[in-house]
Amino acid sequence: MTAALLGPALTVPTPAQAAVASVQRVEWLTDRRVALTVFSPAMNTPIQVQMLLARDWHARPDAAFPMMLMLDGLRAQDDENGWTKDADAEGFYADKNVNVVLPVGGQSSFYSDWLEPNNGRVYKWETFLTKELPPVLERDWRTTDVRGVQGLSMGGTAAMNLAGRNPGLMKYVASYSGLLTTTTLGMPQAIEFAVRDAGGFESSAMWGPPGSPEWAAHDPYLLAEKLKGVSMYVSSGSGLAGSHDQAGEIPLLSENWAGTGLEILSRLSTQNFVTKLEKLAIPVQANYRPAGTHSWPYWDFEMRQSWPQAAAALGTEPGGAQCAAGGAIGSVVQVANWLGGCVTGEYAAGAGVVQDFMNGRVFHSAATGTHAVGGRIGGTYAGIGGAASPLGLPTGDEHGLPDGRGRMQTFEGGSIYWTPQTGAQVVRGAFLEEWGRQGFEGGPAGYPLAAEARTPSRDGAVQAFEHGTMFHSAATGAHRVEGFILDKYAQLGFENSPLGFPVSGELPLKDFGRATRFEGGTIYWSPLSGAFAVRPGPLADAWAAQGFENGRLGYPVSDEFTVPGGVQQNFQTGFIVVRDGRSEVHGV
Structure with a gap:
């Protein structure tokens, strides 16, 4: 990925x-x-x-x-x-x-x-x-x-x-x-x-x-x-x-x-x-x-x-292009008159051929068919390397989406989605699979806001969407983090923190609460308590023994912090202290 x-x-x-x-x-x-x-x-x-x-x-x-x-x-x-x-x-x-x-x-x-x-x-x-x-x-x-x-x-x-x-x-x-x-x-x-x-x-x-x-x-x-x-x-x-x-x-x-x-x-x-x-x-x-x-x-x-x-x-020729469109590409051009006249002849593009026109390009191969690519989607495709990029050749034509807001086009290795607000963005691989599982642009994530990017210090990738950010690593897969939990994750240092990468999407809890699980712990949020992380260990075990957020302590209201001789974490109705590996549960 x-x-x-x-x-x-x-x-x-x-x-x-x-x-x-x-x-x-x-x-x-x-x-x-x-x-x-x-x-x-x-x-x-x-x-x-x-x-x-x-x-x-x-x-x-x-x-x-x-x-x-x-x-x-x-x-x-x-x-x-x-x-x-x-x-x-x-x-x-x-x-x-x-x-x-x-x-x-x-x-x-x-x-x-x-x-x-x-x-x-x-x-x-x-x-x-x-x-x-x-x-x-x-x-x-x-x-x-x-x-x-x-x-x-x-x-x-x-x-x-x-x-x-x-x-x-x-x-x-x-x-x-x-x-x-x-x-x-x-x-x-x-x-x-x-x-x-x-x-x-x-x-x-x-x-x-x-x-x-x-x-x-x-x-x-x-x-x-x-x-x-x-x-x-x-x-x-x-x-x-x-x-x-x-x-x-x-x-x-x-x-x-x-x-x-x-x-x-x-x-x-x-x-x-x-x-x-x-x-x-x-x-x-x-x-x-x-x-x-x-x-x-x-x-x-x-x-x-x-x-x-x-x-x-x-030192360049004053005349325009000397070219003509024929064959499969010519057939597409007759329908897609928005392309304008040709400016080059056909030339190699990945496993196929391409021809450039005034307002876009037309790609052809026996395996993928013949498809025009233009506008902002064409710009993004060209910017990442076109047919030589991981996207490969186009496999469909650009078309509008059911919400009337966006447009998209499919390629061998992924898709490009565009709206006036988000621009044209590539979605592919594990991100595309997870986004699709959630309903694509009609799901809770909305449209992509940026291209995927490598996480700077760990082997993974990240991609921002309108309503949350997806993180991916080979070990954890792709999962979306959103809202106040995403804010807390950012405050702690994202995947570089002890939490590591997410291993789940956001899960519903009681009293309109939410939780997202990570490699190194879980961030919990509720409207009354805010968002805080609970990390594995004796402290988390003691809270679990009380019934997590459903127990007498309720949701966490602080992160873990040091106290003389140990660590402490506060909850809605009490706190837990761990000293020498032994947990003390205090209610209020």
């Missing part, structure tokens, strides 16, 4: 590791979209970074891929990057062979290292994105040192700054509606207004007062010469209403006044920046659109338009 545990490891940096960025948590959102929680020493906090994995991530497990860093706008949120929340980066890059990296958060930050904390944040984004994050991705996430960066608005400014301030770091940089002159007349005041309006920040905490050296050090216009040799793409609209705008009362203008003004500002600064590059004879692809405001549909369009140039700079 415990030889090959499933699920991502959670690592928390020790003080000695604090100077090194590390992944604390991995959550597979789909089979090719992953949320990493990366500890940043510079900011002394965990940062979420989502990745859209390259098209051939699963088909070529030994390959590494170039990186495209995508930066958000001024109002970046802490739950998801705007490129997947407000644009369709996930769909567009599904058939591209590049690892897309999406930092989450950084509102008003310009992705720079701020001079001082502000508004409750310690911003050291440049250090994180250029020094801390790349080694993590190269070491653990099959990402090469061939990098590009692109961003919109604030992110466009930051993209140029990151490339210009870190020569050699980026092969490609793109700014969509960025502010590419930050020190020209009125621009510092506009940036101050923007960061204050977006989140209550002070630009002086970022780069100091206008005119200070840090403003000049973060002006793409002044950094232009340092961008020589980098493939550049810049674009902006005109501010006039375009195809994605709601026309206002004034002809040619959008009702989005803020978007109109910001795009005009971006247009002017971008033109000035391009003029500077031309004077320096530095190539740049500039696209001035005849219409369009400062809004997501136009940035999504530019992401697509700029891709051929980005692909060339990153």
